[in-house]
Amino acid sequence: MRIAEISTPEHRQAAAAAHGSQSPSHHQHNHLLSQIESKIKQTEAHPPATPLPDSLPSDLRQLLTNLTQLAPFPATNNSLKLHLWKLSYRLWNTCVDLSNAAAIRTPSSTCSSQNVAKLRHLAADMLSLAVDVVGVPSPAIKSASFYYKTGLVWHDHKIFDLASTCFERATDLLSKFDVSKISDAGERKLLLDLNLARSRTAWEISDKNLALTLLNRSKTLLFGSSVHFKAVANQFLAFAKAVLSRKENNGSFNDALKLLNEALDLCEKGQSIARTREETVEIKELKSKTMRFISAVHLQNGEFESVIKCVKVLRENGGEVGDHHASLPVLAMKAWLGLGRYSEAEKELKDMVVNKGIPEGVWVSAVETYFQAAGNAGVETTKGVFLGLLGRCHVSARAAVRVVHRVVRDDNGIDGSRIRAKVVAELASDERVIALFASEAVAKERTAMHSVLWNCGSCNFRLKDYETSAEMFEKSMLYVPHTLENRVLRAKGYRVLCLCYLGLTQLDRAQEYINEAEKLDPNTICAFLKFKICLQTNDHCGAINQIQTMITCLDFTPDFLSLSAHEAVASRSLPVAVAALSNFLNFYNSGKPMPTTEVVVLRTLVTVLSQDLGKEAEVLKFLKQAHKRASELGAESFFGKGEVGRREQNWFAVTSWNFGAKCGKEKNYELCAEFLSLVPGFYDLMGDGQLEENKVTICRSLILTVSAMITSEKQKMTPLTDAEVKHAHELLERAGKILNSPAVGNIEADLYFIYVLDAYDMHGRLNNLESQHHIVKSFAGTKSCTPQYLLQIGLNASQGPRFNAEVATFALSECLSGFLSSPSPNYQDVALIVRKLIAIASIHKGNTDDDVVLSMYKQAYRIMVGLKEGEYPTEEGKWLAMTAWNRAAIPVRMGQIDVAKKWMDAGLELARKIAGMETYQAYMEDYVAEFEKKFRTQTPIVQ
Numbered sequence: 039m040r041i042a043e044i045s046t047p048e049h050r051q052a053a054a055a056a057h058g059s060q061s062p063s064h065h066q067h068n069h070l071l072s073q074i075e076s077k078i079k080q081t082e083a084h085p086p087a088t089p090l091p092d093s094l095p096s097d098l099r100q101l102l103t104n105l106t107q108l109a110p111f112p113a114t115n116n117s118l119k120l121h122l123w124k125l126s127y128r129l130w131n132t133c134v135d136l137s138n139a140a141a142i143r144t145p146s147s148t149c150s151s152q153n154v155a156k157l158r159h160l161a162a163d164m165l166s167l168a169v170d171v172v173g174v175p176s177p178a179i180k181s182a183s184f185y186y187k188t189g190l191v192w193h194d195h196k197i198f199d200l201a202s203t204c205f206e207r208a209t210d211l212l213s214k215f216d217v218s219k220i221s222d223a224g225e226r227k228l229l230l231d232l233n234l235a236r237s238r239t240a241w242e243i244s245d246k247n248l249a250l251t252l253l254n255r256s257k258t259l260l261f262g263s264s265v266h267f268k269a270v271a272n273q274f275l276a277f278a279k280a281v282l283s284r285k286e287n288n289g290s291f292n293d294a295l296k297l298l299n300e301a302l303d304l305c306e307k308g309q310s311i312a313r314t315r316e317e318t319v320e321i322k323e324l325k326s327k328t329m330r331f332i333s334a335v336h337l338q339n340g341e342f343e344s345v346i347k348c349v350k351v352l353r354e355n356g357g358e359v360g361d362h363h364a365s366l367p368v369l370a371m372k373a374w375l376g377l378g379r380y381s382e383a384e385k386e387l388k389d390m391v392v393n394k395g396i397p398e399g400v401w402v403s404a405v406e407t408y409f410q411a412a413g414n415a416g417v418e419t420t421k422g423v424f425l426g427l428l429g430r431c432h433v434s435a436r437a438a439v440r441v442v443h444r445v446v447r448d449d450n451g452i453d454g455s456r457i458r459a460k461v462v463a464e465l466a467s468d469e470r471v472i473a474l475f476a477s478e479a480v481a482k483e484r485t486a487m488h489s490v491l492w493n494c495g496s497c498n499f500r501l502k503d504y505e506t507s508a509e510m511f512e513k514s515m516l517y518v519p520h521t522l523e524n525r526v527l528r529a530k531g532y533r534v535l536c537l538c539y540l541g542l543t544q545l546d547r548a549q550e551y552i553n554e555a556e557k558l559d560p561n562t563i564c565a566f567l568k569f570k571i572c573l574q575t576n577d578h579c580g581a582i583n584q585i586q587t588m589i590t591c592l593d594f595t596p597d598f599l600s601l602s603a604h605e606a607v608a609s610r611s612l613p614v615a616v617a618a619l620s621n622f623l624n625f626y627n628s629g630k631p632m633p634t635t636e637v638v639v640l641r642t643l644v645t646v647l648s649q650d651l652g653k654e655a656e657v658l659k660f661l662k663q664a665h666k667r668a669s670e671l672g673a674e675s676f677f678g679k680g681e682v683g684r685r686e687q688n689w690f691a692v693t694s695w696n697f698g699a700k701c702g703k704e705k706n707y708e709l710c711a712e713f714l715s716l717v718p719g720f721y722d723l724m725g726d727g728q729l730e731e732n733k734v735t736i737c738r739s740l741i742l743t744v745s746a747m748i749t750s751e752k753q754k755m756t757p758l759t760d761a762e763v764k765h766a767h768e769l770l771e772r773a774g775k776i777l778n779s780p781a782v783g784n785i786e787a788d789l790y791f792i793y794v795l796d797a798y799d800m801h802g803r804l805n806n807l808e809s810q811h812h813i814v815k816s817f818a819g820t821k822s823c824t825p826q827y828l829l830q831i832g833l834n835a836s837q838g839p840r841f842n843a844e845v846a847t848f849a850l851s852e853c854l855s856g857f858l859s860s861p862s863p864n865y866q867d868v869a870l871i872v873r874k875l876i877a878i879a880s881i882h883k884g885n886t887d888d889d890v891v892l893s894m895y896k897q898a899y900r901i902m903v904g905l906k907e908g909e910y911p912t913e914e915g916k917w918l919a920m921t922a923w924n925r926a927a928i929p930v931r932m933g934q935i936d937v938a939k940k941w942m943d944a945g946l947e948l949a950r951k952i953a954g955m956e957t958y959q960a961y962m963e964d965y966v967a968e969f970e971k972k973f974r975t976q977t978p979i980v981q
Contacts, residue, residue: 066108071105074098074101074125074164077097077098077101078128078129078132081129081132082132086135086139086140087139089150090154091153092153094153095160098157098160102160102167105122105167109167116172116173118168119171119172120171122164122167122168123177126161126164126165126184127161129157129160129161129164130184132157133154133157133161137151137154140154151195152195152197155188158184158187158188159200162181162184162207166207166211169181178211178215179212179225182208182212182232183228185211186204186205186228186231186235188204189202189203189205189208189239190235192204193235196242198242201239202243205236205239209232209233209236212228217229217258223263226259226261230256230259230260230269231269233256234252234269234270237253256270256273257270262311263311264309264311264313264317264321267304267307267308267311267321268305268308268321268324271300271304271321271328272324274297275297275327278295278298279294279331281294281297282331291339294335295332295335295336295339298332298335301328302328302329305321305322305325305328309321326363330348330363332348333352334365336348337373337376342373342377345376346370346377349366349369349373352366364395364396367390367393368390368400368404370382371390371404371407372407380411380412383408387405387408387423391423391426425468435474435475435483435484436480436483438471438483439483442465442466442487442490443486443490446458446459456498456503459494459506459510460506462490462491462513463491463513466487466491466516466517467513467516485517487517491511491513491517492511495508495509498510504541504542505542507541508535508538511531511534511535511538512535514531515531518531525558525559526559528558529555529556532551532555532558533552533555533564533567536549536551536555536567540570545571545575548571549568552564555567556568561591561592561593562591562594565584565587565591566584566602568580568584569584573606573611573614574609576611578611578613578614581606581611581617582613582617585599585617585618586621588602589621595630596631596632596633599618599621599622600633600634603619603622607642607646612646612647612649615646616643616646616656619646620643623636623640626639636676637668637676637677637678640660640667641664643660644657644660644690644693648693648697654697654700654701654706654713658709658712658713661697661713664690668687668723673687677723690716690720691720691721691732691735694716694720695714695735698714698742698743702742702746705753707747707750708754710750711743711747711750714742714743715739715769717739718736718740721736734776737777737789738786740770741769741792744766744800747762747766748799758803763800767800770800773793774793784821786822790817790820791827795831797813798813798831798834798840798842799840802839802840802842807845810840810842810845811845814835817831818849825852825853825856825867826853828849829849829850829870829871832845832849832850832853832874833846833850836877843881846874846878847875847882850878851875853871854871854872865909865910868901869914869915872894872898872901872914872918876895876921879891888925888940888941891925892940895918895922895944896944898918899947899951902948902951902952903951910951910952912952915952915955916952916955919945919946919948919952920945921945922941922944922945923941923945925945926939926941926945938969939969942966943966945962946959946962946963946966949962
């Protein structure tokens, strides 16, 4: 409402008198007032549809600040104050107009409305500056009113600090008045409203103590009016509701209860002084509302007896205004349930059905609470009540859908309660309910009912409650018409029912449903479900056939093969898993999007086959396929990038190694060689850095691959082909380079020894005798070499098809030196080496160089010198003595007296060192003595 400008003759005379004696200060006042008026005129002329510029409030604020600095104004200068008073009202009225215009059209922006609020605040400050205008009644109350209204605007904008400032300024202006002497009803209401507003703002800025203090102070400003009592009670109630909304702990319930009791006390006092019927009804309604909240708090605190008492008081309030609010039966029912008195709770629930004033949402909430508390014991009751509710809803399809949807869902919005599902299932299958959805006019509602039942079934399926799930899906089929358009939907229902009965392991029923689904809509999922049935009946052939059927379906995607493989692995049907994964691999060149990478499929295949005995050949096939695909696509494209790819490559390499080792232990050397040959192939696909890390493993696999090839040759008694020999030679050449690389470090001596044996063998096959000698000689110079290794090499070189006298002599000679340098030589091995060296020299040199052979016999004699009796093997000693003596026979016959004498002396010397040869020794000595006399006597052969 606009305020009329105030102008009286007395005021005009005072202004004229003051005009004659204007001071410099007065000129400043007038200049500032003129500028302020100019800005106000600008505001008055501003179009309502256009937002106010931000500069206008700030400019006005600066001008008012400058004017305030000239205060206080002279008491004689009332005209200046009056002018300022009028300007304040003009600015305020303009703000009212702008606000009203904004409310009529589309609400203005927050920024623009805040600018209007700033102008209101300026108007209040201007009025406060000129508050003591002579001739204006109650100027302080009017100024306080401006601040109060401005504070409300700031409060609406949620700028609570400015709102609080305005309310405090208004309170300061009114604090000079004696409250008891205020008689005007409007002024009294202003005092109360201001106090309540301050309390609300303090509450919003979380100063709860101040808010409650101010609210309690409001009790002294009631002035015996029921309207005032109602206002304060309403505020107590509002604070209580705010406390309850926090739901922090039981302490908040106690705080809320205190506030509610204050509100109730005020309502009772206000009711006692109400003058009109309207006032009485309003205060009683507020009292009932407060008591309902008190009941709710008692319910939350578990004080069920108190709830029942409150409800009883509300219901028995008597007269026309007795409380029959829709929440009362709900509160009563929950309280009876809390007390365990289900019959009273059931009565309250049934009474709600016939009470048409209760909203459906309230009733459904009550039914859910009753379900939760009563459980299975209340199933029949709730079913009857449910049908009664449908009667109350005029048995419309839409109402039935709405109610069923509410009842079937729990507090978390999940369609998962078995009790509710059972009630809904019985309701949905009731003929009276089905009849509601028979006409085409309710097609939309029929679809909605189907969705509700379907979702409930889906939720129970996820919870693995297949029995309830199947029941709900079956009931949902009642709401799918038998029309051509719904064939696909019916088929979908049959398929999901098949899944339910698969979960219940009722395979016959599952088979019936999937057969029906296939008649309506043959597709991949039907084949997949038949596949699952075959798995559960251990019909592996049938399952594999269904895999082939899936592939031929129009809607087939490779994802089904992935699922089939997972199902087969989970059920330990390994042949089926292999079939699914093998078919899966065929689609990686088809261009179709694949659910997983090819390397994962191959790894899974190898893993599955590893669990079955005798599948090494198939494992080898897929490992070779993995190596081939990685070579074609590139390591990163096939295995993956970074650490993931490196782990995949390592897995295939290690798996190849492990299978090679397994086949080697099982003496399947052909497969062993195949597996081991893949190891360096996988490592070769890696980068140089990773290749360097795995050099030792590569070297092992190369050497053992050749060993397995050689052993397989002996096992099968089929010689290696020239191509195989060449391949083995290339493998060993690579292994040799790694062995001689300084970066490889110390490798196992056994592995180096096997390499030497294999290399010796392959170079022998290639007739490269010089290389054989070089390899053995190089090995002898390494730390890995031991006399035992050289003995094995020497024996190997001295016999068989790869005989090499030079290598054998070198190896055995080095071995002999090694044995003899030992603190405690094994003279059994020493004797063996000596015999082999003599044999090799005899064969290799023939009889053309007896000195070489004789030196070996003499070396044997020197070895025996100093040994204990029997330390050198007796039989070997006898062999040496007899063979040396017998070698003299031919020189004797040929007249080579000196040569014969050397051999006889060697044999005699050896015989003297061997225990048990005393008879031979005596014979030899006699013969030597006689031979020396006669020189031409024929030397007998010692037998």
